Amino acid sequence: MDSNTEVPGGYQFTHALIRETIYEDLPAVERVRLHARAAAALVAIHSTYLQPVLTRIAHHYYESVALGHTQEAVSYSLLAADSAARMYAFEEAILHYDRTIRMLENAGLRQDARLARAYILKASALKQMGQIPQSVDVLLEAVNRTRVLGSAELLVDLVMLVTSSSRHWPHQHFVPLLERVLEVLPAVDSPSRAKALSTLAFAQRTFLDKRLLEQQVDAALAMAARVCDATARCACYELAAICFRGHPENLQRRLLLGSEYIAVARSTGKGDLLADAYHWQVLNFFESGRIDDLEPLLRQYGELTAATIGIHQYQLGAHCVTLALLRGEWAGLEDRIEGLLEIGTKTRRDDADGVYGSQMFALHRDLGRLHAMAPQIKEMANSPPKRMWEPGLMLVCAEIGLLSEARVIFERLVENNFCAISRDDMYMNFLVFCAQTCCALGDVDRARSLYPLLLPYQGQTANHPTAVCFGAVELYLAMLACSANDPDAARGHFDHALDSNRTMRAWPAFARTLFRCAVFLLSRPAEADRVLGLERLHQAERLARQLGMTRLVIDIETVINECRARPETSSQPAAGLATRPDTAVH
Numbered sequence: 001m002d003s004n005t006e007v008p009g010g011y012q013f014t015h016a017l018i019r020e021t022i023y024e025d026l027p028a029v030e031r032v033r034l035h036a037r038a039a040a041a042l043v044a045i046h047s048t049y050l051q052p053v054l055t056r057i058a059h060h061y062y063e064s065v066a067l068g069h070t071q072e073a074v075s076y077s078l079l080a081a082d083s084a085a086r087m088y089a090f091e092e093a094i095l096h097y098d099r100t101i102r103m104l105e106n107a108g109l110r111q112d113a114r115l116a117r118a119y120i121l122k123a124s125a126l127k128q129m130g131q132i133p134q135s136v137d138v139l140l141e142a143v144n145r146t147r148v149l150g151s152a153e154l155l156v157d158l159v160m161l162v163t164s165s166s167r168h169w170p171h172q173h174f175v176p177l178l179e180r181v182l183e184v185l186p187a188v189d190s191p192s193r194a195k196a197l198s199t200l201a202f203a204q205r206t207f208l209d210k211r212l213l214e215q216q217v218d219a220a221l222a223m224a225a226r227v228c229d230a231t232a233r234c235a236c237y238e239l240a241a242i243c244f245r246g247h248p249e250n251l252q253r254r255l256l257l258g259s260e261y262i263a264v265a266r267s268t269g270k271g272d273l274l275a276d277a278y279h280w281q282v283l284n285f286f287e288s289g290r291i292d293d294l295e296p297l298l299r300q301y302g303e304l305t306a307a308t309i310g311i312h313q314y315q316l317g318a319h320c321v322t323l324a325l326l327r328g329e330w331a332g333l334e335d336r337i338e339g340l341l342e343i344g345t346k347t348r349r350d351d352a353d354g355v356y357g358s359q360m361f362a363l364h365r366d367l368g369r370l371h372a373m374a375p376q377i378k379e380m381a382n383s384p385p386k387r388m389w390e391p392g393l394m395l396v397c398a399e400i401g402l403l404s405e406a407r408v409i410f411e412r413l414v415e416n417n418f419c420a421i422s423r424d425d426m427y428m429n430f431l432v433f434c435a436q437t438c439c440a441l442g443d444v445d446r447a448r449s450l451y452p453l454l455l456p457y458q459g460q461t462a463n464h465p466t467a468v469c470f471g472a473v474e475l476y477l478a479m480l481a482c483s484a485n486d487p488d489a490a491r492g493h494f495d496h497a498l499d500s501n502r503t504m505r506a507w508p509a510f511a512r513t514l515f516r517c518a519v520f521l522l523s524r525p526a527e528a529d530r531v532l533g534l535e536r537l538h539q540a541e542r543l544a545r546q547l548g549m550t551r552l553v554i555d556i557e558t559v560i561n562e563c564r565a566r567p568e569t570s571s572q573p574a575a576g577l578a579t580r581p582d583t584a585v586h
Helices: 011-019 028-045 051-063 070-086 090-106 113-128 132-149 152-165 172-184 191-203 210-226 230-244 248-268 271-288 291-302 310-327 333-347 352-366 370-382 390-399 403-418 427-441 444-457 473-483 487-503 507-522 527-547 550-565
Strands: 461-464 468-472
Touching: 028 051, 051 070, 051 090, 070 090, 070 113, 090 113, 113 132, 113 152, 113 310, 132 152, 152 172, 152 191, 152 230, 172 191, 191 210, 191 230, 210 230, 210 248, 230 248, 230 271, 248 271, 248 444, 271 291, 271 310, 271 461, 291 310, 310 333, 310 352, 310 468, 310 507, 333 352, 352 370, 352 390, 352 468, 370 390, 370 403, 390 403, 390 427, 403 427, 403 444, 427 444, 427 461, 427 473, 444 473, 461 473, 468 473, 468 487, 468 507, 473 487, 473 507, 487 507, 507 527, 507 550, 527 550
Parallel strands: none
Antiparallel strands: 461 468
């Protein structure tokens, strides 16, 4: 560097030259020298506090790389990128990471650990923006480069990011790589070893038995706790949350781990880690029906800066819509769902359409609008390729009376003893949708087969991740028990479903449970059952009218008219029905 670039004197003049049109007339080498001088001057002037000018310093050094300033340019690009990422300016951060990668590769510095770090952080920024496929592409490219670098610690971080960013994909091909990494890492407790163990468990989750999976996850969490690395613990907690999802028997364990995850994430002071922890615990609270605990957690989630941008803006918005649907708070909800789709197409393109479709289905079904769309639904069901998630399309067909179309899809989904149903996050939703369709079709044998598959989820909710909560699973177990001619089981499930939906203030699900329970009781031979059934029927009618569930009102009125036509059944509600507290929505 010549003497002119080592002093701050003349910086204003230099900066002015760069900004003026005369800059375009200068020879290329002079432009480069101007940038070098500006960079050095900024560093000298702001030596006590570089933060406000990091982007400018990084830019000037980047433009002066030809003078041999690669090391300074890379260092300041990474500093500027990290600063931008902390302020959630992810697009700016990605610009600096790209420059870092370009400079190091052009300089032939592919053994430099900063190259892998730039790839990792660029992928992390893309993930925060919700651009998951792009993030995975960057990480997969980085995995190959990091292998050359031979850094096991960096490789662990890369593979962990790949797996958590693409959790719906198979990851068995990472198992040999992770096993090799564990051999290379020192056989002592360390953050990298804890993360490697956690990622190995995650990669094997689809073919390990549950006991062994839990042992591996526990070992990783215990090691992360022993090394007192909060960031590593958060990474292990997140993978544990994903590993255990879809297993109803460990819901209480997930709730406990979720509380620990939040506490550890809060201790880091990093808003993005805390937002991740909130997201996973929100799903646990929805699944367990702990709505009173859910609401304050959503408020805390919304107070984070990280929740106002990127993937967390979308996830928080989806959770809030899910709660509004559960409660029957429909005012302005259609516009909110449309707005959420717009955010989702920018931040979560892989499932934004699916979430939108699920939420619109729930809203239109509750408001009785599905029948008006029967021609379009029929055309969709009969014309491949299907533009809807097949279980959802099947249930819509069943709801509006297109039973032959529903049966075609149902038979395909349940063939070979339900082997076509994937054992993933959506497994229970598959079962719930199949249960409702099975009952609409009156398929006794399939009802008997579905019942034991859904039974492990009793006491939980039918929660569609980040989209819709359909109330207590007990309602769908009751419906299957009715179809399977098991009245004792049906009665118990209906009682639990009524209690659970009322406690959650899940009013649309409560109204449907009242109606289904009423129909069941009215079919029983005992007069006391029929009297209680009629009471529940009128209770369902008033609640459905209050909520505006027009189609449910029509179904209830049909049953009421049938009751009036039968002389053995009184059409008057039991005394005191109007004052029962469980008829109130608020």
